[in-house]
Amino acid sequence: MKLELGYIYIKDIQFAEESKVENGTLYVNKEKVKELVLEDEHFKSVEVDLAKPGESTRIMPVKDVIEPRVKVEGPGGIFPGMVSKVETVGSGKTHVLKGAAVVTTGKIVAFQEGIIDMTGPGSEYTPFSKLNNLVLICEPVDGLKQHDHERALRFAGYKVAVYLGELARTLVPDQVEVFETPTVKEGLKLYPELPRVAYVLMLQSQGLMHDTYVYGVDAKQTLTTMLYPTEIMDGAIVSGNCVSACDKNTTYHHINNPVVHDLFSEHGKTINFVGVIITNENVYLADKERSSNWSAKLAEFLGLDGVIISQEGFGNPDTDLIMNCKKIEAKGIKTVIITDEYAGRDGSSQSLADADASANAVVTGGNANQVINLPALEKVIGYTSVADIIAGGFSGSLHEDGSITAELQVITGATNEMGFNKLSAR
Amino acid sequence: MIITNNDWVYEKYKNYDSHQVIFIEGSYKDVLVKTRDKIHEGYELLTHPLSSSLKPNETPFKSIIISEIKDKLNVDSLIIIENSIMSWEKFNNNKLKLNFTQQIIEDFKLVDLTVLEGALNNK
Numbered sequence: 001m002k003l004e005l006g007y008i009y010i011k012d013i014q015f016a017e018e019s020k021v022e023n024g025t026l027y028v029n030k031e032k033v034k035e036l037v038l039e040d041e042h043f044k045s046v047e048v049d050l051a052k053p054g055e056s057t058r059i060m061p062v063k064d065v066i067e068p069r070v071k072v073e074g075p076g077g078i079f080p081g082m083v084s085k086v087e088t089v090g091s092g093k094t095h096v097l098k099g100a101a102v103v104t105t106g107k108i109v110a111f112q113e114g115i116i117d118m119t120g121p122g123s124e125y126t127p128f129s130k131l132n133n134l135v136l137i138c139e140p141v142d143g144l145k146q147h148d149h150e151r152a153l154r155f156a157g158y159k160v161a162v163y164l165g166e167l168a169r170t171l172v173p174d175q176v177e178v179f180e181t182p183t184v185k186e187g188l189k190l191y192p193e194l195p196r197v198a199y200v201l202m203l204q205s206q207g208l209m210h211d212t213y214v215y216g217v218d219a220k221q222t223l224t225t226m227l228y229p230t231e232i233m234d235g236a237i238v239s240g241n242c243v244s245a246c247d248k249n250t251t252y253h254h255i256n257n258p259v260v261h262d263l264f265s266e267h268g269k270t271i272n273f274v275g276v277i278i279t280n281e282n283v284y285l286a287d288k289e290r291s292s293n294w295s296a297k298l299a300e301f302l303g304l305d306g307v308i309i310s311q312e313g314f315g316n317p318d319t320d321l322i323m324n325c326k327k328i329e330a331k332g333i334k335t336v337i338i339t340d341e342y343a344g345r346d347g348s349s350q351s352l353a354d355a356d357a358s359a360n361a362v363v364t365g366g367n368a369n370q371v372i373n374l375p376a377l378e379k380v381i382g383y384t385s386v387a388d389i390i391a392g393g394f395s396g397s398l399h400e401d402g403s404i405t406a407e408l409q410v411i412t413g414a415t416n417e418m419g420f421n422k423l424s425a426r
Numbered sequence: 427m428i429i430t431n432n433d434w435v436y437e438k439y440k441n442y443d444s445h446q447v448i449f450i451e452g453s454y455k456d457v458l459v460k461t462r463d464k465i466h467e468g469y470e471l472l473t474h475p476l477s478s479s480l481k482p483n484e485t486p487f488k489s490i491i492i493s494e495i496k497d498k499l500n501v502d503s504l505i506i507i508e509n510s511i512m513s514w515e516k517f518n519n520n521k522l523k524l525n526f527t528q529q530i531i532e533d534f535k536l537v538d539l540t541v542l543e544g545a546l547n548n549k
Contacts, residue, residue, distance in 0.1 A: 111484070220544055244480075244481075248479070285472055316476045353513045
């Protein structure tokens with residue numbers, strides 16, 4: 001399967017009479033975006049705002065971040081099974097508004113978390129401070145149940161991202177990257193000497209605000225299976241996970257999965273990137289056993305030499321991670337796991353809730369318990385009332401001057417377990 | 427058998443034939459400790475105690491499913507519950523300053539309930 005990604009670089013975002021992309025600026029008709037969101041009767045009103053890199057702006061609480069893309073050639077549409085039909089994606093051509101994002105905010109539940117600071121120390125910990133963000137602040141109708149609110153907000157994000165992505169359809173990309181995965185048979189012929197490596201992508205799947213969807217299917221209901229890596233680039237996997245801001249994978253993370261990109265850059269050179277195995281993280285222990293049994297079974301079936309495994313979340317997913325690792329290693333297949341840590345504020349506690357001797361190659365996304373001080377910023381989008389933030393059981397201390405002392409946990413994407421971030425320790 | 431300190435879970439499942447519900451008037455840790463006691467008696471752990479991404483020093487509510495009948499001690503169950511208690515202790519070394527309004531309490535109960543429902547609906 002072969003996909004051409006065409007990047008249109010976005011360096012600025014502004015409101016205008018007409019939505020379009022011109023000279024690297026994304027112009028957005030605010031009224032049109034509001035109309036789109038309000039097509040869903042679950043919302044009584046919506047505000048749309050902008051947050052640009054370097055601005056003294058804090059967005060909170062963030063639910064999801066989505067990148068605008070459009071399918072220009074080839075079967076299917078972006079976010080299959082969600083806002084497009086279920087046709088298999090990942091081939092042909094897709095255009096990307098690179099440098100732009102749609103951010104959804106919403107008080108689905110009263111406890112607050114999920115901060116994006118566009119400047120200051122907090123901005124170093126989230127990739128979204130570097131993007132030109134269109135922020136949706138959607139007010140639900142009175143008495144709307146949390147399930148319905150979460151679902152409505154999730155779809156609002158995709159709809160607006162697809163609307164913006166459409167603006168890229170006829171543009172000439174600034175840069176094109178081609179990604180191609182051969183079939184198993186072709187791959188064996190093309191790269192007989194290269195180690196066969198796959199990516200085991202673990203998906204959060206526990207319930208309300210802890211879900212992931214694959215072609216529209218709730219990952220809780222899935223058996224471990226396979227995808228072509230390029231399917232992910234067309235939004236085959238989307239996030240309904242909005243608890244634990246630091247290590248939940250936003251839809252943006254999924255569609256830009258860095259493990260997929262890094263494996264592709266080595267594909268045909270040092271490795272044969274065979275494909276992606278997706279598996280879930282259900283709470284029921286027998287489901288964990290079944291899913292990890294199947295990861296190991298597929299890995300062996302594909303004749304793999306090694307896998308990279310990334311997890312999503314903390315606590316019970318650590319058990320899935322270790323099960324996947326142990327069982328794949330037991331097949332004689334080498335593993336590297338990517339995770340974040342909850343090692344306590346001094347970094348000296350055990351990082352994961354589970355462990356095994358075979359998990360001896362680990363890449364860390366950072367310690368989520370690390371304390372950070374975020375200065376007061378001029379503008380807060382999403383939750384403007386300080387009193388509400390304090391009452392909102394904020395997972396940190398909000399000081400009178402508007403500054404915040406909190407663990408990295410509260411920053412969206414801070415300790416991402418796909419290894420999305422650039423901060424490292426030497 | 428459901429062990430829970432969440433009255434919403436108790437109310438929903440107390441009359442089900444398929445599950446006993448043990449309601450704990452106590453904390454998240456008390457639920458973990460009761461579960462450990464049951465595991466020592468020979469009950470098997472069916473759901474992972476650290477369900478949901480809400481941290482043990484954030485949410486006060488926890489529901490765990492164990493087997494209805496007991497057998498020999500299940501060592502895997504024991505290891506998981508002990509690791510979970512260690513996790514609880516690690517997080518609770520740093521008590522977060524949370525201001526619980528009624529709405530927040532209800533939201534925590536809801537997340538705990540829906541995650542449990544998600545586990546049970548698959549069965």
